[in-house]
Amino acid sequence: MRGVVAVALAGLTLCSLSLAACAPKLPKGVDDANLTLAVGRAIGGPNTCVEIGNDKGQRVWRGGGYIGCARPLPACDGTTTTADAALKAAVGKPAHFASCPSGSDVPGATVGWAMGPVPTGAGQPDRHLTYVAMMEGERALPGVEIQDRVEHAFKKAGL
Template sequence: MRRPWMGRGAFVALAAVGLTACSPKLPEGIDESVLTQAVGRSIGSPSTCVVIADAKGKLVWRGGGYITCSRNLPDCEGAQTTAEDLVKANLGKPARFLSCPSSAANTVGWAIGPVPTGEGKPDRHLTYVAVMEGERALPGLEIKDRVERAFKKAGF
C-alpha cells in the first residue's frame, strides 16, 4: 500500500526527532559553538581530533577532522588506537600526555584525561582525548594546555 507524501513527511520528521533525541549532548551550560570555535583556534587543523565522553563512555562531543578521529594512530605505548577507543579506555583515569613518531616524517601527540572543572562548577565526570598527527603536531603536554583553555572558554 502506498502512503501519501504527508505520511512520508511525518515519518521522516519522527525519524529525525528520534535521531536527535539519541544524539550526544554536552552538559547544560556548555556552549557548543564556543567550544567548537575555541578548540579550533587553539589546536584546530585537519589533523586534530578532540572527543569528550561521559562516565559511561558515551560520546558527548566530537570536534576535528573525521580522518584523524576515525583512523588508527600509534598510542605511543606500542599499539594502534583511535581517539574514541582511547577515551573509553581511560574513563576516570588520571591525565596522560604522550608524543611519538607516527611515520618517518610525522609525529602524533595525545592528551588524555578528565575534563577540568572550573571553580564553582559541578564535576561532570567527563573524560577527553585530544590528538594531533602530522609533520608539525604539537606534543601531548602542549595539546593539553591548549585544549583545557578552550574547555574553560566554553564554560567547563
C-alpha cells in the first residue's frame, strides 16, 4: 500500500511541476519578489489588485488577493468588471484610467482603475505585456495616480 501511495504522490508532483512549467511566467530577469515589493509599496492595500498578462491575456503575475481581484466592481463606464476580465479586455489597447463611486455601503468609497501596456524600460525589449491595476475603498487613489505609481513600480522592478 505504501508503494502505491508513493507512486501516486510522485505522479502528482510530476504533474504539478509539468503544469507549472507550462504556465505563463514573468519575463526572464524579472524577479517576482522585487515586483511584489515595488508594487506593494506603490499602491498596496487590502482592496488593491494588480495583474500583468501576456499578449494572449493570460495572467503571468498577480499582486493582491484572489478576493480583491475576482470581485466585480464598477468599470466607470456603466458596467461592472473584474480585474481578470479587465486584463483580457486591455490587451492591445492604449493605456487609460478611470475613477468613479464604487457603489459599496461605505460612504465616499471609490474605485480607481488603470490599465494598458506595461511600459518598456530603457534598453529593454518590448515584452508585449499588459497590466490592470485597481484600488477600491474610502482611500482609493484616482486612476491617473494609480497609473503613475504602478508604472513607476514596474520600472523599479526591472520591467
